[in-house]
Amino acid sequence: MGTGRRMGTKQGVPAPLDESKISSLKKRKAGSAEAPKATPKRRRSDADEAVSKKQAPKKKKVTAAPVKAEKKGSKKAVPVPMSDDDEEMEDDEFGDLDGISEGSMDSDDQVEGLSDIEDDDSVVDSDEENHARGAMFSDDDDSDAEERLTAANIEGLSRKLDAAQQEEEEDAEQELQDAQMQTNIAAPDVFADENQQQGLAPDLQLLRQRITDTIRILGDLKTLGQPERSRTDYVDLLLDDICTYYGYTRFLAEKLFNLFTPMEAFAFFEANETPRPVVIRTNTLRTNRRSLAQALINRGVVLEPVGKWSKVGLQVFESPVPLGATPEYLAGHYILQAASSFLPVMALAPQPNERVLDMASAPGGKTTYMSALMRNTGCVIANDASKPRAKGLIGNIHRLGCKNTIVTHMDARTAFPKAMGGFDRVLLDAPCTGTGVISKDPGVKTSKNERDFLAIPHMQRQLLLAAIDSVDHASKTGGYIVYSTCSVTVEENEAVVQYVLRKRPNVKIVDTGLGGFGSPGFLSYMGKKFDPKMALTRRYFPHRENVDGFYVCKLKKTAVTPAPKSDDTESRSTGRKKSRSASAASSDDESVDKTPIVDENGHAADFEGGAFSAFEDPEDAERIARAERNRLRRKGLNPKGVLNKPKKSKAEASQKTSKTEEPSQEEETKTVASKKSTNEPKGEKKTVTKGKEDKKPVTAEQVEKPTKAKGEKKGDKKAKKATK
Amino acid sequence: MLIGKTSSELRDFNSAQYLPTPSSRLLTMRSLTEEETRTLFTKLAHYTGKSLNALVTPDEDGRLSVFRLQGSRVYYVDKELANLSTSIPRDQLLSMGTQVGKFTKTGKFRLNLTCLDLIAAHARYKIYIKSNGVMPFLYGSNVLRAHLSKYSEDMPEHAGCVVVDENDVPLGFGVTSRSSQEAKKLEGTGVVVFRQADTGEYLREEDTLFTT
Numbered sequence: 001m002g003t004g005r006r007m008g009t010k011q012g013v014p015a016p017l018d019e020s021k022i023s024s025l026k027k028r029k030a031g032s033a034e035a036p037k038a039t040p041k042r043r044r045s046d047a048d049e050a051v052s053k054k055q056a057p058k059k060k061k062v063t064a065a066p067v068k069a070e071k072k073g074s075k076k077a078v079p080v081p082m083s084d085d086d087e088e089m090e091d092d093e094f095g096d097l098d099g100i101s102e103g104s105m106d107s108d109d110q111v112e113g114l115s116d117i118e119d120d121d122s123v124v125d126s127d128e129e130n131h132a133r134g135a136m137f138s139d140d141d142d143s144d145a146e147e148r149l150t151a152a153n154i155e156g157l158s159r160k161l162d163a164a165q166q167e168e169e170e171d172a173e174q175e176l177q178d179a180q181m182q183t184n185i186a187a188p189d190v191f192a193d194e195n196q197q198q199g200l201a202p203d204l205q206l207l208r209q210r211i212t213d214t215i216r217i218l219g220d221l222k223t224l225g226q227p228e229r230s231r232t233d234y235v236d237l238l239l240d241d242i243c244t245y246y247g248y249t250r251f252l253a254e255k256l257f258n259l260f261t262p263m264e265a266f267a268f269f270e271a272n273e274t275p276r277p278v279v280i281r282t283n284t285l286r287t288n289r290r291s292l293a294q295a296l297i298n299r300g301v302v303l304e305p306v307g308k309w310s311k312v313g314l315q316v317f318e319s320p321v322p323l324g325a326t327p328e329y330l331a332g333h334y335i336l337q338a339a340s341s342f343l344p345v346m347a348l349a350p351q352p353n354e355r356v357l358d359m360a361s362a363p364g365g366k367t368t369y370m371s372a373l374m375r376n377t378g379c380v381i382a383n384d385a386s387k388p389r390a391k392g393l394i395g396n397i398h399r400l401g402c403k404n405t406i407v408t409h410m411d412a413r414t415a416f417p418k419a420m421g422g423f424d425r426v427l428l429d430a431p432c433t434g435t436g437v438i439s440k441d442p443g444v445k446t447s448k449n450e451r452d453f454l455a456i457p458h459m460q461r462q463l464l465l466a467a468i469d470s471v472d473h474a475s476k477t478g479g480y481i482v483y484s485t486c487s488v489t490v491e492e493n494e495a496v497v498q499y500v501l502r503k504r505p506n507v508k509i510v511d512t513g514l515g516g517f518g519s520p521g522f523l524s525y526m527g528k529k530f531d532p533k534m535a536l537t538r539r540y541f542p543h544r545e546n547v548d549g550f551y552v553c554k555l556k557k558t559a560v561t562p563a564p565k566s567d568d569t570e571s572r573s574t575g576r577k578k579s580r581s582a583s584a585a586s587s588d589d590e591s592v593d594k595t596p597i598v599d600e601n602g603h604a605a606d607f608e609g610g611a612f613s614a615f616e617d618p619e620d621a622e623r624i625a626r627a628e629r630n631r632l633r634r635k636g637l638n639p640k641g642v643l644n645k646p647k648k649s650k651a652e653a654s655q656k657t658s659k660t661e662e663p664s665q666e667e668e669t670k671t672v673a674s675k676k677s678t679n680e681p682k683g684e685k686k687t688v689t690k691g692k693e694d695k696k697p698v699t700a701e702q703v704e705k706p707t708k709a710k711g712e713k714k715g716d717k718k719a720k721k722a723t724k
Numbered sequence: 725m726l727i728g729k730t731s732s733e734l735r736d737f738n739s740a741q742y743l744p745t746p747s748s749r750l751l752t753m754r755s756l757t758e759e760e761t762r763t764l765f766t767k768l769a770h771y772t773g774k775s776l777n778a779l780v781t782p783d784e785d786g787r788l789s790v791f792r793l794q795g796s797r798v799y800y801v802d803k804e805l806a807n808l809s810t811s812i813p814r815d816q817l818l819s820m821g822t823q824v825g826k827f828t829k830t831g832k833f834r835l836n837l838t839c840l841d842l843i844a845a846h847a848r849y850k851i852y853i854k855s856n857g858v859m860p861f862l863y864g865s866n867v868l869r870a871h872l873s874k875y876s877e878d879m880p881e882h883a884g885c886v887v888v889d890e891n892d893v894p895l896g897f898g899v900t901s902r903s904s905q906e907a908k909k910l911e912g913t914g915v916v917v918f919r920q921a922d923t924g925e926y927l928r929e930e931d932t933l934f935t936t
Contacts (some may be wrong), residue, residue, distance in 0.1 A: 050807050069749070145777070152758075218760070295891075325927060327858050327859070327893070327923070328891065328893075329861060330862060330895075330924060330926055330927070331893045331894070331921035331923055332923075355808075379804070379805055379808055381812075387818070390818050391931070391934055391935075392930070393819060394823075394934045395817045395926055395933060395934065396931060397819070397921075398819075398823065398838040399926050399927075399933075401841055403802065403821050403822055403841075404802065404805060404819070404821075405819075405821075406805060406808065406809045406812065406817065406819070406820040406821075407818040407819040407820065408816050408817055408818060409815075409816055410812075410813070410816045410819055419811055419812055419813065420808070420811050420812065433893075482830065507844070718930075
């Protein structure tokens with residue numbers, strides 16, 4: 001209990017300070033700290049009051065609820081079964097916490113704030129922040145509203161509101177609706193000016209009001225809604241308004257909207273308009289948090305520990321100097337790193353002397369954190385697919401003094417475990433659509449389309465499979481894979497994990513070790529059911545935790561991929577992987593289409609075993625051979641010469657896609673006649689070669705072929721000429 | 725005369741013209757030849773003196789670090805790590821351990837900023853500069869007499885030295901322009917150390933610092 005409220009006020013990423021602190025910390029500017037709380041009022045108006053009224057009670061209930069939840073959580077968190085080494089660490093941590101729990105967390109001025117940092121640091125060990133702990137959560141809720149709000153943020157409201165909370169929420173909503181009913185007379189007719197504003201620039205004020213109204217009505221459609229309007233009408237209207245107001249594409253707005261209740265979705269969209277707090281991570285290879293904080297404070301930077309869940313994070317409220325160019329920065333004492341990107345590394349918890357892989361590592365925040373946790377021992381392979389981005393990665397690695405890293409740029413889908421395997425831990429912070437970091441990159445609002453939401457998850461699956469295959473299940477200390485994305489959509493998170501669970505029965509989801517911070521992953525979404533253990537994965541949302549939208553899943557590989565199946569699927573999947581990755585750039589469509597079939601079909605295994613063998617091999621072989629010859633001719637190569645060493649050319653072959661095939665065939669038909677006369681000698685020669693080749697795959701079509709081939713070849717030639 | 729030489733060397737140090745063209749890149753990773761080792765060690769010894777030995781002997785944990793040449797760049801890397809890295813295709817291996825510097829085409833060796841870690845720990849001469857001199861130094865200027873806080877008494881002229889701030893945080897390295905005795909007599913604006921590398925390069929030379 002002693003640890004209670006005081007810590008509560010400080011933990012958590014957003015950690016808006018107490019009121020009492022504000023006077024002493026010179027000032028806090030909007031955007032730096034209290035992002036979600038002070039929702040950005042773009043246009044202040046009467047309309048907004050309704051919103052704020054609405055939001056206030058909602059938050060209250062939210063704050064109250066997690067406190068209760070935490071009671072459970074904190075008790076639960078301790079005995080959570082973990083791997084032996086983890087357990088050991090947990091003990092340490094809790095011991096530490098007990099020691100410092102009375103630390104001056106409620107200090108009212110900076111000096112004390114510092115001493116608090118000191119306290120932390122006396123026990124800081126680069127290793128020990130690996131797990132957020134339950135013990136940090138407060139039990140008492142006898143604080144004022146402001147504090148609760150803070151506590152709520154801090155405590156990682158993350159916990160999905162359970163049934164009890166839900167009820168509470170509804171009560172609160174009801175209350176507030178009642179209140180509004182009184183002031184607003186009746187439910188407004190949100191469809192009233194539906195047709196009026198066509199072609200006019202939308203009045204944002206009105207728009208916002210209408211959004212809040214619609215949300216309110218959606219909250220209680222029976223009493224507030226018009227009888228002749230269905231829920232769909234309201235949702236449609238709301239989505240349209242959201243698209244106009246925030247500038248999303250309809251597709252993306254719908255996708256994000258479906259993740260939440262209308263009310264929460266609104267909070268999410270609002271939170272995407274405000275920047276997240278600036279957070280720096282102490283580089284424990286070079287310094288400790290106390291000295292770093294001291295040095296920065298001497299430069300006039302206003303900061304405080306990011307929260308109990310991390311012992312290396314510092315949240316910066318205000319800085320008179322550019323944080324990316326201070327002597328401390330250049331000396332590698334810290335790195336600018338979003339709070340959310342601490343989480344996957346904390347979940348991974350790399351141990352000294354392990355071999356660890358970071359599959360998509362640029363710009364190096366996570367890599368260097370891992371290196372620091374391992375105290376520059378063992379080996380970190382930092383891979384990134386992009387060479388230009390790897391440059392920044394190398395810079396950061398050297399600046400922060402990480403000596404145990406190897407930087408590579410490979411396509412992680414194919415390179416691992418081929419180039420190197422047997423890792424104790426693998427971190428896959430997969431490339432994603434970035435729907436969690438819209439506040440950082442608003443371009444996401446408009447740039448992502450359906451195709452991205454198919455292609456990117458597909459790549460993520462490939463990466464995650466590669467990650468799993470690269471892990472050494474027999475590792476004494478590890479055998480873990482952490483999968484994370486900075487996206488909030490289910491397609492990129494739970495669905496991907498579900499897919500690999502089915503593909504690799506030898507992995508299981510384990511607790512992330514992040515404690516109660518964050519919400520559990522979805523167990524079902526739009527009719528899809530996920531593994532019950534999916535609740536162990538963690539989701540983070542900008543409007544709940546005030547960190548970037550994020551997803552963290554920790555997997556443990558328990559055995560080698562089962563032999564009969566593995567031989568079968570492995571060889572095929574790697575084969576397919578290769579061809580796909582090669583053709584990824586040009587024929588994504590093709591490869592993407594295949595996945596959902598295997599994926600959503602319940603009998604993926606059957607499919608795997610059965611359908612492929614049912615192909616008509618001879619026919620296929622013939623077609624493949626023909627396509628291959630065509631392609632080579634198009635490239636200007638003599639198919640006969642090249643096909644004798646098929647290995648290389650085939651790898652290339654898949655790169656050239658069917659894309660080019662169609663136009664050429666069109667041309668072919670057009671040009672057959674005209675070409676015949678002009679290119680006679682060459683044409684003849686080639687038909688001869690053609691004929692010879694055709695003897696290899698003996699089929700009924702042979703007769704037809706030469707003529708057709710002739711035509712094709714000529715067509716190709718013409719195409720070539722045209723390009724020249 | 726010597727000063728002129730040094731400053732031209734300084735200029736060269738950061739210029740991009742020595743970057744090898746892709747075709748000339750020899751992407752083999754190997755340990756250094758006798759001659760390369762001599763060149764490299766001469767250079768390093770300029771800054772570290774005899775404690776260079778510490779770099780090539782196993783540390784207290786029995787871990788040995790080695791120098792490896794990849795392309796024109798030399799890396800100082802734990803031996804186990806170096807062995808592991810052999811399984812990475814050469815053209816896809818961008819960096820490992822700590823980059824020390826690179827061999828020019830004429831066979832000279834240039835220390836990179838990133839070797840600061842290496843030589844700072846074993847530096848023979850250290851120059852402490854006052855806090856008001858830190859920023860000018862990080863912006864790439866030489867160390868002036870006025871910015872000196874303290875320095876080794878026995879420093880000769882043109883000796884390699886590591887520049888650190890008052891908290892002993894290494895900021896870069898350079899060569900002394902005068903011996904300590906002479907430096908004492910200098911007026912405030914006199915140059916004491918010619919800068920060769922400073923941590924500001926992480927920002928200024930971001931694009932060229934690690935080009936292989």
